[in-house]
Amino acid sequence: xxxxYKMCQSCGMPLSxxxxxxxxxxxxxxxxxxxxxxxxxxxxxFTGTVHEFQAHCKQKMVEGGHSxxxxxxxxxxxxxxxxxxxx
Numbered sequence: 001x002x003x004x005y006k007m008c009q010s011c012g013m014p015l016s017x018x019x020x021x022x023x024x025x026x027x028x029x030x031x032x033x034x035x036x037x038x039x040x041x042x043x044x045x046f047t048g049t050v051h052e053f054q055a056h057c058k059q060k061m062v063e064g065g066h067s068x069x070x071x072x073x074x075x076x077x078x079x080x081x082x083x084x085x086x087x
Contacts, residue, residue, distance in 0.1 A: 003032065009082035010038035010046075011057055012074065033082065050084040 007014055008023075013035050015022055023031040023039030031039050038045055046053055054075045061071035078084055 005033045007081075008035035008038055009033040010044065010084075011035060011053075012078060012081060013037070038083075044083075050079050053084075054078055 005015060008018075015035060018035040018037070020036035021030060023034040023036045024041055025031055026042030028041070034044075046056060048056075057075045057078070058068070058071040061074060062068060066074075
């Protein structure tokens with residue numbers, strides 16, 4: 001049985017909040033672990049380090065109306081997600 005993820009394993013966003021219902025694999029099937037903002041057609045949409053990605057996510061959250069403090073809290077745990085564990 002395939003593991004069910006509640007959060008994107010790249011950015012931490014709840015997968016239930018993804019307007020596209022999840023990212024896609026190369027064959028266009030839905031990814032069980034990544035959202036559509038992070039993963040399309042089997043490739044990550046952002047390449048860089050976890051620290052660069054944290055800065056990118058903070059900026060996007062502030063642009064979306066979240067405070068800098070909330071953005072910092074949300075992104076500080078990114079390095080514990082599967083995509084970033086070994087980086």
